[in-house]
Amino acid sequence: MFDFDFNLIWEFQPDLINWTEINPAWGADSYYNNPIDYGWTHLNDVDFLFGSEHNTTYDSLLISINRFDLVLLLNFTAEFNEHLVGDDFGSVENIYWWYGPGEINLQHNPDMLPNGNIIICDSHGGRVIEVNKATKEIVHTISSAGGKSFVIVKDADYNPINDNYLITDSGNNRIVIIDNTGELLWEWKKDLAIPYEADWLENGNILISGATSGVIQEISFLDAKVVLSYFANSGKDFYVITTRTVCIFILIISSLTFTNRLLIILKLRKTEETFSIWQWVRLSLSIILFFAFLFLSIFARRIVYSVTFIVLVTLQRRRGIT
Numbered sequence: 001m002f003d004f005d006f007n008l009i010w011e012f013q014p015d016l017i018n019w020t021e022i023n024p025a026w027g028a029d030s031y032y033n034n035p036i037d038y039g040w041t042h043l044n045d046v047d048f049l050f051g052s053e054h055n056t057t058y059d060s061l062l063i064s065i066n067r068f069d070l071v072l073l074l075n076f077t078a079e080f081n082e083h084l085v086g087d088d089f090g091s092v093e094n095i096y097w098w099y100g101p102g103e104i105n106l107q108h109n110p111d112m113l114p115n116g117n118i119i120i121c122d123s124h125g126g127r128v129i130e131v132n133k134a135t136k137e138i139v140h141t142i143s144s145a146g147g148k149s150f151v152i153v154k155d156a157d158y159n160p161i162n163d164n165y166l167i168t169d170s171g172n173n174r175i176v177i178i179d180n181t182g183e184l185l186w187e188w189k190k191d192l193a194i195p196y197e198a199d200w201l202e203n204g205n206i207l208i209s210g211a212t213s214g215v216i217q218e219i220s221f222l223d224a225k226v227v228l229s230y231f232a233n234s235g236k237d238f239y240v241i242t243t244r245t246v247c248i249f250i251l252i253i254s255s256l257t258f259t260n261r262l263l264i265i266l267k268l269r270k271t272e273e274t275f276s277i278w279q280w281v282r283l284s285l286s287i288i289l290f291f292a293f294l295f296l297s298i299f300a301r302r303i304v305y306s307v308t309f310i311v312l313v314t315l316q317r318r319r320g321i322t
C-alpha cells in the first residue's frame with residue numbers, strides 16, 4: 001500500500017509467515033514454507049473490504065494466493081496498527097479466515113458477496129463456487145453456460161440488482177451472463193483471447209480485459225457491439241499484424257510461382273513438349289501454399305491467439321501448474 005506520494009506504507013509478505021501455524025498439515029518441508037525465486041505465490045487478487053460495509057469493527061483484505069490454492073481474509077486494521085509499532089508484515093493471528101487447499105485449483109478473483117459468502121473462480125476446477133464463510137461449505141456451483149463447460153474461468157461478478165453473474169470463461173474465449181438458475185442470458189466471443197476479466201460499467205456497458213490479445217474492449221450490452229477498443233500495442237495488435245504480413249508475403253510468392261508455372265505450360269504446349277513431374281510438383285505446391293496462407297492470413301487473429309493459448313498452457317503444465 002502506498003500513500004499519495006507513492007511511499008510504501010504497508011505490504012503483505014507471505015514469506016514472513018510461518019504457514020504451519022495456520023494449518024499444521026503445512027510442515028517445514030511444504031511448498032507454503034519454502035519460497036522459490038519466481039512465481040512462488042502468484043498473488044493475483046486483493047479486495048479492500050471496509051468494516052462499515054461488512055459488519056466488522058475492522059477493515060479487511062480478501063487475498064487470493066494462486067499457487068497456494070488459497071483464499072484468505074486478513075484483518076487489515078490490526079495488521080496496519082501492528083506495523084506502525086514495528087511488527088513484520090503479515091502476522092499469522094491477523095489471518096482470521098482461509099479456504100482452498102484440496103478444494104480449489106489455481107483460483108482467480110474471489111469476491112465477498114452481499115450475504116457475506118465468498119465467490120471464487122476455481123479456475124482449473126472449471127467452476128465458480130460460492131462458499132459459506134461460516135461453515136466453509138460450497139452452497140452454489142456454476143460449471144457451464146449454454147451447454148458448454150467452463151475452461152479456466154477467471155472472473156465472476158455477481159450482480160445483486162438483476163440476480164445474475166457476469167463470468168469470464170477464459171479458456172473458451174468468451175464472456176457470459178447467466179441467471180441464478182444457470183441459464184445463459186448473453187454471450188460475447190468476438191476477438192477474445194483468454195480474456196482475464198469483465199466488469200459492468202455504470203453506463204450499462206461491459207468492459208473486457210483481453211489479456212493475451214492486449215486489447216481492452218467496451219461492449220454495448222444492448223446492441224452487442226464494440227463501442228471502444230484500446231490496443232496496448234500502440235494502437236496495433238502487433239503479433240496479428242506480423243503474422244498476417246508474413247502470410248501475405250508467402251501468398252504473393254506462391255501466386256507468382258503459380259503464374260510462372262502456368263506460363264511455362266502454355267509455352268510448352270506451343271512447342272508440344274511435356275511438363276516434367278518436378279514442374280507438376282512445383283505447380284501443385286504453389287497452389288496448396290496459396291490457399292493455405294490465404295486461410296492463415298484471414299484467420300490470423302484467431303490462430304495467433306489459439307497458438308499463444310496452447311503454448312501458455314503447455315508451459316504451465318511443464319512447470320507442474322495444471
Ligand SMILES: [Ca+2]
Pocket residue numbers: 045046047109110111
Ligand atoms: Ca476480487
Ligand SMILES: [Ca+2]
Pocket residue numbers: 155156157197198199200
Ligand atoms: Ca470483474
